[in-house]
Amino acid sequence: MSAIALQGSRIMVVGGASLVGSATVEALLARGAAQVVIYDNLSFDGEANIAHLKDDPRVRILAGDVLKLHQLLPATEGLDGIVHLAAFMTLNFDRDPWGGIDVNIRGLQNVLEACRANRVRKLVFASSNAVYGYGPGVKGDLVETTPFHAAGAPPAAILYGASKIMGEQLCRDAHRRHGLDYVVLRYSTVYGERQHYRAANALYIVETHDAIKRGERPKVIGDGSETKHFVYVGDLARANCMALEAPATDIALNASGPAPVATLELVRLVAELAGRPDLAPELVPPDPNKVRLTSGGAFAIVHAAAKEAIGWEPQVDMREGLRRLLAWRDGAG
Ligand SMILES: NC(=O)c1ccc[n+]([C@@H]2O[C@H](COP(=O)([O-])OP(=O)(O)OC[C@H]3O[C@@H](n4cnc5c(N)ncnc54)[C@H](O)[C@@H]3O)[C@@H](O)[C@H]2O)c1
Numbered sequence: 001m002s003a004i005a006l007q008g009s010r011i012m013v014v015g016g017a018s019l020v021g022s023a024t025v026e027a028l029l030a031r032g033a034a035q036v037v038i039y040d041n042l043s044f045d046g047e048a049n050i051a052h053l054k055d056d057p058r059v060r061i062l063a064g065d066v067l068k069l070h071q072l073l074p075a076t077e078g079l080d081g082i083v084h085l086a087a088f089m090t091l092n093f094d095r096d097p098w099g100g101i102d103v104n105i106r107g108l109q110n111v112l113e114a115c116r117a118n119r120v121r122k123l124v125f126a127s128s129n130a131v132y133g134y135g136p137g138v139k140g141d142l143v144e145t146t147p148f149h150a151a152g153a154p155p156a157a158i159l160y161g162a163s164k165i166m167g168e169q170l171c172r173d174a175h176r177r178h179g180l181d182y183v184v185l186r187y188s189t190v191y192g193e194r195q196h197y198r199a200a201n202a203l204y205i206v207e208t209h210d211a212i213k214r215g216e217r218p219k220v221i222g223d224g225s226e227t228k229h230f231v232y233v234g235d236l237a238r239a240n241c242m243a244l245e246a247p248a249t250d251i252a253l254n255a256s257g258p259a260p261v262a263t264l265e266l267v268r269l270v271a272e273l274a275g276r277p278d279l280a281p282e283l284v285p286p287d288p289n290k291v292r293l294t295s296g297g298a299f300a301i302v303h304a305a306a307k308e309a310i311g312w313e314p315q316v317d318m319r320e321g322l323r324r325l326l327a328w329r330d331g332a333g
Pocket of ligand 1: 020088089186
């Protein structure tokens with residue numbers, strides 16, 4: 001069981017130019033890491049996410065691809081731990097399922113092989129609440145033993161969830177075969193500074209904010225009672241660090257925010273924080289041409305096991321997290 005003292009450590013963040021990655025690099029440095037390697041092929045235009053880190057002497061940026069083992073092997077020499085984030089999510093899977101299967105499954109397999117070859121002590125793998133699936137079967141409390149629901153959900157969402165299930169099992173397999181210590185964190189929908197447009201649920205926040213800035217009423221799909229469960233990016237950066245630091249291994253843990261939120265409530269909150277509570281949400285039917293992540297009603301992603309296993313719980317509620325995100329989008333954050 002590897003507990004990594006981050007003070008003086010060497011950690012690589014694979015997919016480090018991402019929303020979660022850029023925050024994780026900051027958190028690792030704040031906890032005393034001696035070197036943080038950002039390994040990313042920058043295929044999602046992440047340069048701006050890491051521009052503020054590139055002159056830090058403790059940060060090394062490698063423009064590498066997870067599909068190229070010959071690049072990963074030298075890059076992973078002498079590391080204490082890896083946080084693996086590089087992935088396609090549902091919207092990218094919808095555009096390019098081949099790419100999603102390659103990056104999410106073969107890419108992780110390459111990282112696990114590099115860990116074995118270079119005796120990296122611990123891996124944190126970013127999984128997702130997508131492992132519970134989508135559609136009418138998803139409702140109530142989602143705990144780590146909740147099964148996968150595929151019926152009635154778009155293929156891209158199920159392909160994404162299935163790729164994370166494959167990833168989790170590849171980690172378990174590497175633990176059994178080679179003794180690699182790992183923690184899987186099943187993030188719920190992430191939001192925060194450096195937010196992108198790649199996550200279907202986070203579009204409720206960024207598209208609402210964009211509409212309000214144009215002086216338009218924001219749109220809510222359906223009657224707005226459907227819940228979403230978000231987690232603030234800084235809370236996840238802390239979770240990634242704590243998963244490396246804790247002795248826990250061979251385990252999958254939910255990492256979600258303090259509480260779920262109904263979409264209507266979320267859109268109203270964004271309008272209020274953006275100073276336009278007068279712009280009442282407009283309820284619209286779903287657009288059949290767009291991928292939507294639906295559920296069978298109210299659900300919550302329970303994060304009690306993470307507290308028990310690695311001592312983590314979320315600290316930032318939606319109001320505060322949204323305030324920080326909107327400030328960043330307005331250029332003041
Ligand atoms: N954002 C969310 O709402 C959310 C929710 C649950 C789980 N997750 C998981 O968390 C992780 C991080 O999410 P995010 O939103 O911060 O990611 P992101 O979309 O911002 O970034 C992914 C990164 O992976 C990199 N990448 C893609 N293909 C690569 C390749 N072949 N080689 C090297 N790098 C490559 C991209 O350049 C990008 O920087 C992902 O694994 C994602 O599945 C995210």
